[in-house]
Amino acid sequence: MADDLQEYLGAAPALVLAAYAIIACIALAALWRLSVQWRRHRVSTAARLREALALVLVAGVALAVVAYAQRHLQDQENERRLQAELRERDRIAKVLQTRIATEIDAVRAMLAERTIRNIERDTLTQARDELARFASLQDERITRMLALIDTELQIRALVEQGLSETAPDKLAKIYARLAELDPDNTEYRDKAGAYAAQAAPASN
Secondary structure, eight states: OHHHHHHHHOOOOOOOOHHHHHHHHHHHHHHHHHHHHHOOOOOOOOHHHHHEEEEHHHHHHHHHHHHHHHHHHHHHHHHHHHHHHHHHHHHHHHHHHHHHHHHHHHHHHHHHHHHHHHHHOHHHHHHHHHHHGGGGOOOOHHHHHHHHHHHHHHHHHHHHHTOOOOOOHHHHHHHHHHHHTTTTHHHHHHHHHHHHHHHHHHHH
């Protein structure tokens, strides 16, 4: 209780504390004046009680008004402090967001450069592994590069498979798949059609 009172008074502005002191001084002065009048005019005990209660009531109302004003001012100060803290948090969040975006852009640039070097050295598998490590960034460019590398790896595997295959029906399927993966390559379509034609009489 004493700690709460100390915290309450410690948070009060100087003007509010001065108002409390003034009200207390006025109340004491009024009580002293009443006591002088009571002795001089021999006022009855009942009248003294009524006047004392009236004085206490007036002083209590005055103190309550000051306390309400203090609470209102304190609430306003707390609101201002809260808004200032929120603005500072927003500022820090924006700074961090900018730094993170800068770091991510740097990683993307480094990744793009290393991917190009790997492609130039014809090490597509290594390029794909490095790109896959950053797939969680959900960057469209990384996704597209992964798709292109996957397609190229499939094409190379099918071409290698076609070199070791002799059955026309299997070669027709291989080159049909190659034509799907690389629609611009007319050679794949032509070979798929030719091997399909060779496989047809054999099936009959």
